[in-house]
Amino acid sequence: MKYQTPSTTKEAAVLITRERGKAFVLAGGTDLMVRMKSGLTEPDLVVDIKHIPAMQSIKKSATGFRIGAAVSAAEMGENAALKKAWPGVVESANLIGSDQIQNRCTVAGNLCNASPAADAVPALIAAGAKANVVGPQRRRTVLVEKVITGPGTTSLAKGEVVEAITLPKRPPKSGDAYLRFIPRSEMDIAVVGVGVSLTLGNNSVIKSARVALGAVAPTPLLVPAAARAIVGTTLNKAALDKLAEACSSACNPIDDKRGTVEFRTEVAGVLAQRAAKIAYNRAGGK
């Protein structure tokens, strides 16, 4: 196995493109190293992106936040401005694994690993996040919900590397939240994950919203019907019921070692209601 530490994103992309064998990006390693241990993945080339300056920091600007792909979840949790603007995105990143995992894992890596249950993804989708993608020839930007195409597969071409995740500018009276169901209190892969982001208009009426589900379908899902259920409401009981129904209907889960179809479908609705309430409170809704 070869190990390289490029200092620019373009260099990383070129290294991967040129590799005839199997090439992988190494950020935190909390997914890649596990697959290597099991023998599922035997890289010929590992490209360590942690030495690339363009990937190392969180930048706030007029157009929103830019989170470098090598930034760890722990570092996101330590960024006061990011936490204030996007508490849901940050709390979802901070739920991944233990403190040991937190100090290494990245949301870009969580996205590109493309697990249907990825914790960081539903809140990013709800936030309208985008991925800045760099290939050997060109750069492009893609909505996060368009990256994962199936369990373990992405829409990225060979040699394309995520350089950063961007979050849009946050209007006032906005809030987001992420909740997940796990059987223990920590360390588990999400059985259900729900991300909700919303903005209020006058009189605490929800002006716009986005709702995303994780672990209940082959990919994380943006659920427009769930958003429609709560837009124009003050999140009364009728709206919450419709929200739960829309989420449960959108589920297409499987029975597996972590949960049953029945359980996931029901709990998706329950967690959507709870996450919406938290986001609503964070936005200042009464």
Next chain:
Amino acid sequence: MANDTKFRNRKFKSVGTRPPRPDGLDKVTGRAKYGADTFAPGQLIGLVLRSPHAHAEIKRIDTSKAAKLNGVKAVITSEDLPDLTNGDRDLYDTLENCMARDRALYDGHAVAAVAAIDAPTARKALKLIRVTYKRLPHVTDVDDAMKPDAPLVQPRVYTRGVSPKPESPSNVAKVSEFGHGDVEAGFKAADVIVEKSYKTEQVHQGYIEPHACLASVGPDGHGELWVTTQGHFIYRNTCAALLGMEVAKLKVTSSEIGGGFGGKTHVWMEPVALALSRKANRPVKLEMTRDEVFRSTGPTSSTSIDIKIGVKKDGRITAATADLRYQDGAFPGIWAMLGAMTSYACYDLKNVKTVGYDVLVNRPKVTAYRAPSAPMAAFAVESTIDEVAAEIGMDPIDFRIKNAAKEGTKSSYGPTYGPIGIGPTLTAAKKHPHMRAKLGKNQGRGMACGFWFNFGGETCTDLNIGADGTVTLTVGTVDVGGARASLSLIAAEELGIPYERVKCNITDTASLGHNDMTDGSRGTFSSGMSTIFAARNAIEDLRQRAAATWEIPVKDVVWEDGKAIAKGKKYRKLKPLSLDDLAAASPNTGGPIAGHSQIVADGAGVSFASHICDIEVDPETSATKVVRYTVIQDAGKAVHPDYVEGQFQGGAAQGIGWALNEEYIYDRNGRLQNPGFLDYRVPVCSDLPFIDTQILEIPNPNHPYGIRGVGETSIVPPLAAIGNALSDVAGVRMTHVPMSPPRIRKAIKENQA
């Protein structure tokens, strides 16, 4: 007098205190050496190839490419482990489990192994071994395996314990029956009868240290094995037998052990490591991965249990039966038998009958897990006990107190009890502040009892007094939880010297007579008893030396508070001689002073417990959390209370994990889906509350200090304590363990319908 096992009440000076343990420093600095922490010059790395199929004929194994790979020094299959078992059925089972012979019997069954100069080469070599399998139908569920059309796991196994002797082989390896009285009459006399069935899934001991060893065998038939184990003497005997080595020529040293709980009482890959070393003529280090530990060592049984209890309206149980079906994995065991023995051990019953079926399935070979087989039986019985109490409108503790076993009760498994702790633990539970604490929203409370026998067994101990008066205590039972501290306290107590003057070592098999394993809660009990006798023998010698020094008869010398004292007015001018004085003079009075003991420690007492548990259940998602837990258990005599508490807490935590989240999940191909700590969910720190403990001391009349083994019982009550708490808060009777949120949610919804 020296070997007198009778309990004598006394005021203890050392026993019962809480000094720091002697191995603590090494363990907090990383210096302690466990199974994988040793290296030998020229060592090879061993790896095992394992069947991916639940059941398959092995048609051919082609190792030629692997053997030719540069850096590979040995490749073995079952051909390198010829059958030397000489008709010993259990030993043959062990041989076949170490390395498949003509059939792979479970996902993870070893089929070949390699030793190479490094791990990457060994991994490459494994990939080059071509195994031709012919897949066979498999069965993994215990009830399915008993059906007439079930695939046959072992054609050589015929059901034992039935009459007449069967003519065809069966997956039912053994039927065991216990009990007394007339259950039919008892049920006829009952006012209320409750019948319920339960299932529990398979769990693993989950020790954090995977199996590991360093094996070195020479062409002269001499060998050494460094290994993490609960019984290095047993491992020696088994490995020597399987490899055709002479017992005295195989020296086995036990490393520090990183958890065992019964799972390291049986060899798994150690004979394979020795065989590789012998073939390569180089040391071979073999470490199991976590994946292999789950797939290829010895988890517990999964079970299917039917309970029937009849009771009079006044609360007296008139009859009780249990039908227990336990799977043993692919090789016969005694697991259902133990379940049948322990089911009703807590109760005083006139009419009781328990029948256990040990059943074979295509799963790994079941081995002991802390009070083996008792937790499942207790889940079924204690859950039903609560249902019965509810039916007659009686408080569940009062109902248990009314029917509790006591001194003189004929137990459901045969022996008559001496003084025992079940009544006292129940009374203590009733009075405990936990019982009166207010419950919060969505919280419920449950309690349950448990029982475990303790074993005695062969034990050998040496006690040697150094020239400066410090004492070396050499034992052969592996220290799994702090026993070195407890044994040092016992030696100090008996000799009347400070604890700090005693150093306890666990020695290798070449240096001491046979010692049985540390299991059955026997470590402190048996080695403790043997230590007392060795100390008393040393005291005999010390009295002789004092008598010789003073030139008086030995009978006039007593040993008190670490000193030889000449008893009697006429000797009042003679100053006492301390152990240090006598040790210093020993080169001139007859040489080194020592005491030895080899016994079959008998009279192990039984240990009872009652647990109280509060849980909180999310009403919409059924997420469940234990919010308060109390263990009340009888220790006989707590030698080192910190470590007794630790055993109570550790066992309870394992029981809680078993009750809520741990299970082996197989797919329809019989492959284990969750052989790792991500999806095999043991409790993490944030899952548990502080675990309160109350140690009761009802002395064991057959131990000089009254000690009972304590390490196991506390894993027995949690399953039912949690089931009973769930019944309290959610109004559902859970009958399937683990009681995971999807199962709880389903039960609640079915109840509402």
Next chain:
Amino acid sequence: MMAGTLVSTMINGDQTEFVCQASETLLEVLRNRLGLTGSKEGCGTGDCGACSVTLDGRLVCSCLVLGVEAQGRKVNTIEGLADGDILHPLQSNFIKHAALQCGICTPGFLIASKALLDRNPNPTDEEIRFALAGNLCRCTGYDKIVRAVKATAKDLRKK
């Protein structure tokens, strides 16, 4: 086999060099090449924390870090926790409070506990429990471990 990579790093304050294959984990390097067997492999997949070390002051599972990633960085393991013959208060309190039985998880817990107290000198019980959720113990039920960490936090705050 490919030629190994020469790595220059600092381990427990000592300048250290080793050669390893790119695919070796830091845990394998510590144990098999440097003789530092205090960090343990309990699972190899980051679920048990027995291999915990700090990397540039950050708590990580060394089984999920490549050996080559240690280049130019600072690694701290259990072997470096005591200051010569003076135990860290966490170490003495673990012994005093009987916070270990078999001891295999203890190095990982000590490293993780120190990482917690370094960033949060006055943690609540809940904060302690969640900070240590990445370290599995099968012997103790965690009770005495949490008590030992609490006692240490108190001792350190007094200093």
